[in-house]
Amino acid sequence: MSLPSEILIKMYRAMLRIRRFEEQIWEVYTGGLMHGLAHLYIGEEAVAVGVCAALRDDDFITSTHRGHGHCVAKGGNLEAMMAEVMGRVTGHCRGKGGSMHIADMSVGILGANGIVGGGFGIATGAALSAQKRGTDQVAVCFFGDGASNQGIFFEVMNFAAIWKLPVIYVCENNHYGEYTPTGNVTAGKSIADRSLPFGIPSTTVDGSDAIAVYEATAKAVERARKGDGATLIECDTYRYRGHHVGDPGEGYRTKEEIESWMAKDPIQQLRTKILDNNIASGAELDAEEREVEKEMENALEAAKAAPYPDVAEVNQHVYA
Amino acid sequence: MSMRKMTYGEAVKEAMAEEMRRDPTVFLMGEDVGKAGTVFKVLLGLHDEFGDDRVIDTPIAEAGLVGLGVGAALTGSRPIVDIMFGDFIALAMDQIVNQAAKLRYMSGGQAIVPITIRSTMGAGRSSAAQHSQSLHAWLAHIPGLKVAIPSTPADAKGLFKTAVRDDNPVVIYEDKMMYALKGMVPTEEDYTIPFGQADIKREGDDITLIATSSMVHVALEAADILAEQGISAEVVDPRTLVPLDRETLIESVVKTTRAVIIDEGYKSFGITGEIASIVYNSAFDYIDAPIVRLGAMDVPVPFSKPLEDATIPTPEDVVKAVQDMKIR
Numbered sequence: 033m034s035l036p037s038e039i040l041i042k043m044y045r046a047m048l049r050i051r052r053f054e055e056q057i058w059e060v061y062t063g064g065l066m067h068g069l070a071h072l073y074i075g076e077e078a079v080a081v082g083v084c085a086a087l088r089d090d091d092f093i094t095s096t097h098r099g100h101g102h103c104v105a106k107g108g109n110l111e112a113m114m115a116e117v118m119g120r121v122t123g124h125c126r127g128k129g130g131s132m133h134i135a136d137m138s139v140g141i142l143g144a145n146g147i148v149g150g151g152f153g154i155a156t157g158a159a160l161s162a163q164k165r166g167t168d169q170v171a172v173c174f175f176g177d178g179a180s181n182q183g184i185f186f187e188v189m190n191f192a193a194i195w196k197l198p199v200i201y202v203c204e205n206n207h208y209g210e211y212t213p214t215g216n217v218t219a220g221k222s223i224a225d226r227s228l229p230f231g232i233p234s235t236t237v238d239g240s241d242a243i244a245v246y247e248a249t250a251k252a253v254e255r256a257r258k259g260d261g262a263t264l265i266e267c268d269t270y271r272y273r274g275h276h277v278g279d280p281g282e283g284y285r286t287k288e289e290i291e292s293w294m295a296k297d298p299i300q301q302l303r304t305k306i307l308d309n310n311i312a313s314g315a316e317l318d319a320e321e322r323e324v325e326k327e328m329e330n331a332l333e334a335a336k337a338a339p340y341p342d343v344a345e346v347n348q349h350v351y352a
Numbered sequence: 353m354s355m356r357k358m359t360y361g362e363a364v365k366e367a368m369a370e371e372m373r374r375d376p377t378v379f380l381m382g383e384d385v386g387k388a389g390t391v392f393k394v395l396l397g398l399h400d401e402f403g404d405d406r407v408i409d410t411p412i413a414e415a416g417l418v419g420l421g422v423g424a425a426l427t428g429s430r431p432i433v434d435i436m437f438g439d440f441i442a443l444a445m446d447q448i449v450n451q452a453a454k455l456r457y458m459s460g461g462q463a464i465v466p467i468t469i470r471s472t473m474g475a476g477r478s479s480a481a482q483h484s485q486s487l488h489a490w491l492a493h494i495p496g497l498k499v500a501i502p503s504t505p506a507d508a509k510g511l512f513k514t515a516v517r518d519d520n521p522v523v524i525y526e527d528k529m530m531y532a533l534k535g536m537v538p539t540e541e542d543y544t545i546p547f548g549q550a551d552i553k554r555e556g557d558d559i560t561l562i563a564t565s566s567m568v569h570v571a572l573e574a575a576d577i578l579a580e581q582g583i584s585a586e587v588v589d590p591r592t593l594v595p596l597d598r599e600t601l602i603e604s605v606v607k608t609t610r611a612v613i614i615d616e617g618y619k620s621f622g623i624t625g626e627i628a629s630i631v632y633n634s635a636f637d638y639i640d641a642p643i644v645r646l647g648a649m650d651v652p653v654p655f656s657k658p659l660e661d662a663t664i665p666t667p668e669d670v671v672k673a674v675q676d677m678k679i680r
């Protein structure tokens with residue numbers, strides 16, 4: 033356990049914030065307070081948190097339809113996120129985007145995306161821009177196993193390789209795209225292998241282990257900042273819930289499979305490591321939990337109290 | 353004609369199943385069309401009957417998926433390709449526009465490309481800007497493609513079957529808000545609806561409401577309200593955009609002398625503009641009031657409910673447009 037204890041505690045807290053946020057979304061949805069879709073990230077927290085803990089505030093991410101976790105981890109504001117998901121004017125996008133389109137440019141969240149694979153070009157372009165502007169910023173592209181079959185994935189890896197772009201492709205392999213098992217529609221032994229023909233190094237990590245994800249990302253970030261180019265990280269992970277809030281998540285997945293993943297829960301894992309290494313006490317971690325709980329309650333109350341956007345806003349922001 | 357009551361979704365599934373039974377070269381491919389029966393669940397059961405060989409789950413790769421469909425259609429198969437949300441057709445545009453649409457012409461008439469692309473359209477589900485668009489005008493713009501846009505269960509079944517049997521690439525759009533809509537549907541094996549035949553959904557004398565897809569129901573509701581005000585509205589549904597039944601549209605306006613055109617695509621550069629110009633050109637001498645066009649507001653579809661609602665034409669919008677014409 034070589035990581036500084038602040039980072040471990042920060043990651044623990046960030047994972048809790050994501051978990052609570054998503055549980056809250058579930059309640060908000062089933063309580064009829066939100067419309068549309070939401071794709072929950074519960075079970076995958078260690079990926080977003082491990083990656084973003086290795087980034088600076090001025091680095092960039094592109095997110096996916098399953099994006100709440102990425103946004104919380106990169107510094108999105110719980111209240112503005114909750115308000116967005118509920119379509120309120122105080123949301124990050126003034127209610128125009130909703131769950132699938134949360135963006136906060138001020139902290140480098142270039143947007144969640146409703147198009148599977150929609151972030152590949154944007155993240156790689158952000159990396160190109162960092163290179164052109166002469167900064168040492170990096171861009172992370174989160175994407176799913178399903179997205180790895182979109183042709184643009186291969187196009188951007190070629191760009192990233194020929195121009196040595198500071199981009200990190202983070203695949204969240206949760207073993208399903210909607211209701212289809214990844215293996216049924218995905219060739220090859222691993223998604224990590226896919227970058228090798230482009231000369232882009234890759235690695236596969238346990239996506240339930242925030243520390244492992246952090247370490248792999250830190251290495252990729254260092255490589256990118258030095259100007260050595262891109263990395264692909266495949267994270268082995270699992271969503272506990274259905275594809276979206278309206279899907280019970282069963283039928284196409286066995287109970288045993290779901291339980292086997294829950295048994296290595298990312299939050300519990302990190303908690304155990306923190307306790308075993310005497311980095312913090314159980315009481316201290318419980319206090320973190322209560323604080324997160326409070327923050328979430330406040331965020332929800334504020335979002336609920338916030339108004340919907342005025343209809344006059346409907347044709348604002350179409351053009352700059 | 354024997355009929356059965358079913359939903360729009362069931363009608364689509366029945367059309368597909370009948371065509372697959374009739375013609376062994378027909379198969380379906382798309383994301384989660386198999387056991388899952390699509391994300392809208394409307395094809396549940398199809399995979400049980402036809403198995404992995406003919407109801408095929410594909411990778412998430414729309415460009416490749418449509419490309420394979422084009423190649424298969426070119427060589428003796430009759431694929432039905434499912435593009436879950438109409439918005440995702442954008443990812444496959446090259447295959448549709450530059451390949452499927454042009455192969456017959458470019459080959460001097462040698463090729464046929466009997467692919468059916470089924471997709472969805474329509475806002476109203478709080479699905480935001482990338483899952484709510486109605487972009488059928490894009491495809492209607494391209495010579496070589498046919499575009500069907502059924503508004504009722506019976507039309508969905510009849511047009512779908514015609515699409516599969518047609519030797520041209522056909523794109524058929526289902527409004528996802530209509531899947532649960534019920535109606536009587538003919539059950540004969542050979543029930544089809546020829547392309548290019550508009551349908552008069554309600555007869556009337558004072559005004560013609562030309563409407564497509566879910567907007568037909570908006571127009572019908574408006575017609576009910578107008579009837580209470582003593583205005584008799586005729587509702588005409590073109591059913592296919594390409595080919596378009598100009599005669600029926602023009603005849604109706606010649607009879608009523610006024611028209612409101614309602615389509616959920618963007619108002620600018622779209623279906624309503626095209627139809628208005630056709631009607632003006634042929635019925636100019638008969639028209640008593642400027643034609644009114646209603647379409648989706650020219651903005652990306654917003655997520656927040658009050659904003660989204662403001663972007664879609666409503667029966668009240670139609671009624672107001674008609675009242676402004678001061679018929680009586």
Ligand SMILES: Cc1ncc(C[n+]2csc(CCOP(=O)(O)OP(=O)(O)O)c2C)c(N)n1
Pocket residue numbers: 071097098146147148149175176177178179180204206208209210275383412414436440443
């Ligand atoms: C271009 C495109 N095709 C299809 C969809 C519908 N869709 C939404 S999520 C999803 C599955 C994505 O799988 P994956 O990339 O593994 O992400 P996960 O949901 O597992 O996190 C699909 C097919 C979409 N949103 N965009």
Ligand SMILES: [Mg+2]
Pocket residue numbers: 176177178204205206207208209210
């Ligand atoms: Mg997945």
